[in-house]
Amino acid sequence: MPSYQNILSNRYTLARSWTLEVAERAGAYQQARKALTSMTPDQIKAEVKAANIRGRGGAGFPAGMKWGFLAPKKEGQEVYLVINADEGEPGTFKDRTIMEKDPHRLIEGCIIAMYAIGAHKCWIYVRCELVLAIARLEAAIREAHARGFLGARPFGKEHALDIHVHPGAGAYICGEETSLLNSLEGKRGEPRLKPPFPAVKGAFGMPTIVNNVETISAVPDVVAMGGEAWSNISLLPPEMKDGGTRLYGISGHVKRPGVYEAPVGITMRELIYDFGGGMLHPDRKLKGVIPGGSSTPVLREQDKVEAKDPKHPLNKWHGKSHLDVPMAVDTYRGIGTMLGTCCAIVMDTSVSMVEASRNLMKFYAHESCGQCTPCREGTGWLANVLDQIAAGRGKPSDVDLLVDISNNMMGNTICALADGTAMPMLAFVRKFRKEFLEAAEKGLPQSARLDEAIRSQLVRREAA
């Protein structure tokens, strides 16, 4: 197992790490005290910008830039902070480790962030299935109030702060930030058109910063060591502006599934073989890996980086396997996939890619909110066509139909759920076309059914 320093997860292994007593003894709230008593909001914002934290919710938008886009507060307006703790992406289970094992880190991050952006109120929107996370967050907020870290004068500062936990009902679409805001406001959880982005018009019409749990949990260490030093933990050169340390998830056919902390820029090969302990069944090879939650296109070991031009940002990795490219927001875009939530699902040669994609398409068809025709119809048709193929009622032209449906979904909808369905579907067909054509001619044998290691990640939910 590689020995990178644990920063974000350094309190995970302490007994009763979620209690204030243990967390405070291990350093919790020192940075909130420092920020509120000796730093100005602008100084904090500058450190967060220098830290190059790319949003850990999946899109990789720079947190410092987002905070900078916050609309100036007008007379009578409030500014809000909303933490996205919905974590609905199949294969993704990193934010819950923070909330369950170290909720005080998230609360400390919220305190610093609220002060920096001029907010007095924060909601943490948590999916309701995360029962333990909700209980621990609520207990931690009570403890922080009792110690005067929240409330009318936190750390003696005239800047009232309050945090509320808001359980969501467990709809995947409510993780999309504008849908989340509608749900928070008591409306139907449907995405809004962007722009305006929440930073301009968010919760209850007020400028709102929406950030992921892990993004905000990084803020106390950014304040502790300074933005530049935190950014330099990354294995990438500073000009790539993808800084720090992050939580990597790994599941599926590996020996040691779990959540591991490492600097930005380790490779997928390290994640699978060093952290994940290698393939679960040594006699079966790696067939494909979904790199960052189910809405990111699958990678294969045999695919090589094509970046001959010396000016190409990936030129350094020209000819290397996709597994040997540093895991970062822009490098992964460069090889036709996305880093997403940085939680990989590993599939060995026993997995039918037709069956894996069928599972996923059923999930997306079930979770589409239905506002946009290309998404509502497209997700359903992808699932239907794959059902027909699996049942032996397909024909070779169905494979091109999958491509055609996907292409018609892309870029034509209100939110990214449709793209996050179509892009993986296109990658499955492009990289495993022969397998799809074979299934379209013969159907899938019973043995193609996914085993538990994969099925539990690529959650199947039958259409309601």
Ligand SMILES: NC(=O)c1ccc[n+]([C@@H]2O[C@H](COP(=O)([O-])OP(=O)(O)OC[C@H]3O[C@@H](n4cnc5c(N)ncnc54)[C@H](O)[C@@H]3O)[C@@H](O)[C@H]2O)c1
């Ligand atoms: N964590 C999960 O469980 C999960 C689930 C599904 C999808 N995802 C991820 O969600 C991603 C898509 O998210 P998205 O649709 O929010 O992406 P997005 O690119 O629209 O936005 C990313 C963030 O940047 C902000 N932003 C972007 N441009 C801005 C601007 N000009 N001014 C102010 N703010 C701006 C947005 O408000 C948002 O907070 C996918 O890449 C996928 O990986 C995550």
Ligand SMILES: Cc1cc2nc3c(=O)[nH]c(=O)nc-3n(C[C@H](O)[C@H](O)[C@H](O)COP(=O)(O)O)c2cc1C
């Ligand atoms: C369908 C869909 C679901 C999403 N679910 C989540 C989620 O569960 N958690 C999350 O942090 N971001 C999720 N996102 C991304 C958010 O919209 C948003 O980009 C993120 O909360 C911003 O925080 P960050 O910049 O700190 O990453 C989702 C996006 C889409 C399109």
Ligand code: SF4
């Ligand atoms: S793309 Fe799909 S999930 Fe997103 S708003 Fe449109 S119908 Fe709803």
